[in-house]
Amino acid sequence: MQQISKKVILVGNFGVGKTSLVRRFVHQTFSDEYLTTLGVRIDKKVVNLANITVNMILWDVAGEVSQTKVPASYYLGSHGVIYVFDLQRPSSFENITSDIDFIRSKLPNAPICVIGNKKDLLSDAELNSIQQNLSVKASYFTSAKTGENVEAMFEMIAKQMTE
Amino acid sequence: MDDVLKKLKEILLEEDRKTQEKITQKVDDLQSNIDELRNENLKPVIEKTVRTELKESKDALIEAIYPLIGKLIRKFVQVEFEKLSENVDKQLDRTFSVQNIKKQLIALWEGISHKDLIIKELIPPVVEEVFVIDQESGILHGKYSHNNTIDQDVIAGMLTAIKSFIEDAFQQKTGSLDMIEYGTFKIMIQNSYKFYLTAIVSGSVNTKYKTQLLDYLELFAEQNLTQSLDNLSETDISEKLKTYFDQFNATNK
Numbered sequence: 001m002q003q004i005s006k007k008v009i010l011v012g013n014f015g016v017g018k019t020s021l022v023r024r025f026v027h028q029t030f031s032d033e034y035l036t037t038l039g040v041r042i043d044k045k046v047v048n049l050a051n052i053t054v055n056m057i058l059w060d061v062a063g064e065v066s067q068t069k070v071p072a073s074y075y076l077g078s079h080g081v082i083y084v085f086d087l088q089r090p091s092s093f094e095n096i097t098s099d100i101d102f103i104r105s106k107l108p109n110a111p112i113c114v115i116g117n118k119k120d121l122l123s124d125a126e127l128n129s130i131q132q133n134l135s136v137k138a139s140y141f142t143s144a145k146t147g148e149n150v151e152a153m154f155e156m157i158a159k160q161m162t163e
Numbered sequence: 164m165d166d167v168l169k170k171l172k173e174i175l176l177e178e179d180r181k182t183q184e185k186i187t188q189k190v191d192d193l194q195s196n197i198d199e200l201r202n203e204n205l206k207p208v209i210e211k212t213v214r215t216e217l218k219e220s221k222d223a224l225i226e227a228i229y230p231l232i233g234k235l236i237r238k239f240v241q242v243e244f245e246k247l248s249e250n251v252d253k254q255l256d257r258t259f260s261v262q263n264i265k266k267q268l269i270a271l272w273e274g275i276s277h278k279d280l281i282i283k284e285l286i287p288p289v290v291e292e293v294f295v296i297d298q299e300s301g302i303l304h305g306k307y308s309h310n311n312t313i314d315q316d317v318i319a320g321m322l323t324a325i326k327s328f329i330e331d332a333f334q335q336k337t338g339s340l341d342m343i344e345y346g347t348f349k350i351m352i353q354n355s356y357k358f359y360l361t362a363i364v365s366g367s368v369n370t371k372y373k374t375q376l377l378d379y380l381e382l383f384a385e386q387n388l389t390q391s392l393d394n395l396s397e398t399d400i401s402e403k404l405k406t407y408f409d410q411f412n413a414t415n416k
Contacts, residue, residue, distance in 0.1 A: 005316065007300040039328070042301075042320035057302060057320050073327035077300025 001048075005055040006161045007077055011103065012084035013064060013092040017117040020144035021084065022060050025154050039063060040074055047158040054158040075106040080113070080161045082153070087116040087130055087141065097135045111160035115153060119143040247286075274371060287416060288366035290376065290408050291348070294319050295388065295400055298358050304392050305400025307408045322361055326352070342373075349373075353380035358392060360384060362408075372415065383407050 010018045019041070026043045043058045059078070063070045081103055085093035096114070103112055114136055119127065120143040127141060140153040217224060270276060293307040294315065301323030306315050326340045343350040349368050353360040360380045387403050388395075 005302045007302055007320075040324045042317050042324060044314055044316050044320075055316060057300075057316055059301075059320065059324070071327050071331035073299075073331055074324065076327070077297060077302070079300070 001051065001053050003053040003055060004162070005057060006079040006158070007057045007059060008080045008082060008157060008161070009059045009061060009075060009078040010082045010084060011061050011099075012115075013086070013089075014062070016084045016086040016089070016092050017144045018060050018082075018084045021082075021115070021117060021142065021150060021153075022058055024144045024147055024150045026058070039070060045154070047155060049155070049158060049162065052162055054162060056154070056158060072106070075103075078107050078110050080111050080157045081107060082113045082115060082157060084115045084117050087118050087127070088121050093134065100136055111157060113139045113153060113157045113160070115139060116141045117144060119148060120145050286367040288364050288368045288372050290362050290412055291365050292361075292363040293380075293404050293408050294322070294361045295392075295404070296323060296359055296361060297392070298323075298354075298356070303397070304358060304395070305397055305404055307401065307404035319361075322350070326359075351376060351380075353377050353384070355384055355388070358384075358388065375415075376411070379407070379411055 010022065012018055022041075022043050026045045039062045041060045043060065045056045045058065047054045047056055059074060061070055061074055083096075083100065083103065085096065093116070100112060100114070103110075116130065116134075116138045119141040122130075131138065131141075139156065140149045142149040142153055144150060289309070290307075291309045292315075294303060295305040296303055296319045301320040303316050303319040308315065325343070329340050330338070339352070339354050341352050341354075343352075347365055349364045351362045351364060351373065353362075360383065362376055362380060364376065383404070387400070392400075
């Protein structure tokens with residue numbers, strides 16, 4: 001089976017659960033110290049699709065999306081983007097449109113997967129209300145705590161990157 | 164007279180003597196009880212408390228013993244350097260041996276100091292790993308490895324992140340990170356337009372070896388990576404790296 005490597009960058013406000021999502025998906029992770037020191041931590045997960053194996057290299061980036069503190073070069077060469085926000089914290093998605101525009105300007109051809117995390121803390125009614133008011137359509141609502149939709153979300157971006 | 168007094172004392176203090184004996188016995192019993200308690204009951208409690216305390220105050224403990232460990236490591240490194248220095252001195256002392264004169268001539272020929280040549284022989288440099296990494300994404304295109312260390316895809320990503328971070332931090336448009344030193348390892352970087360080559364070397368690396376290796380990395384790139392990397396498989400590049408760098412290590416033994 002053909003095997004390819006793809007770089008996926010995870011961005012989003014502080015505390016939205018990016019690292020927890022990676023931890024839930026990858027199972028084995030490297031030290032969190034890299035994240036505080038360099039502002040990024042790299043992990044890897046192999047995803048087996050129907051006719052191709054995708055070697056996903058996950059760049060878990062700390063800090064705000066458009067913040068100048070995040071080295072612009074971290075975005076370079078990314079094949080896919082996972083934008084994560086916290087469903088419980090409106091401040092984490094109030095700039096979602098400008099954030100997505102910023103990412104698009106950096107990576108015009110990369111698929112962007114918008115994720116609302118911490119689904120387990122909300123009722124269905126609350127979730128519907130957020131969904132209706134979001135300026136950008138979310139691809140998935142996930143829970144890093146229960147694992148709901150985590151695998152599906154990573155598989156979806158793996159598929160989009162190979163299309 | 165003495166006997167009479169003694170008899171009198173015995174009669175008068177009989178009661179006190181008995182009381183004293185009883186108290187002594189009680190004290191002995193208490194002492195033995197305390198010892199028993201300490202051994203049977205307190206020991207596990209103390210052990211458990213100490214263990215919990217150590218677990219919960221790991222940071223404080225490390226903070227406390229860190230200077231001590233630092234001193235020990237410093238001492239160890241100092242001793243190792245002294246040993247190395249002694250070996251170098253021994254070799255240099257044999258100034259009049261034919262072998263040494265030969266070495267001096269080789270050093271002169273190679274353009275390095277006599278001492279550097281001896282150190283190179285004592286701790287020969289070895290290329291442990293070589294990676295061909297995409298300049299932007301940090302994706303690994305090929306690898307050569309002596310040992311199976313942690314995931315090389317992750318190493319390639321981290322190296323790219325470190326490289327990007329430093330280059331961004333210094334806002335260098337023309338400069339780039341060329342070397343990272345870590346303990347006894349040297350990570351040498353040969354930059355190209357679309358990719359960069361990284362060689363991880365152990366042992367003593369002098370300037371001549373460094374130049375030689377960087378030239379060799381460039382030569383490898385020129386001879387094997389001129390066409391688009393998309394047309395080359397990771398296996399192809401890795402096989403070529405193996406041929407080149409096994410040969411390089413053999414030549415520089």
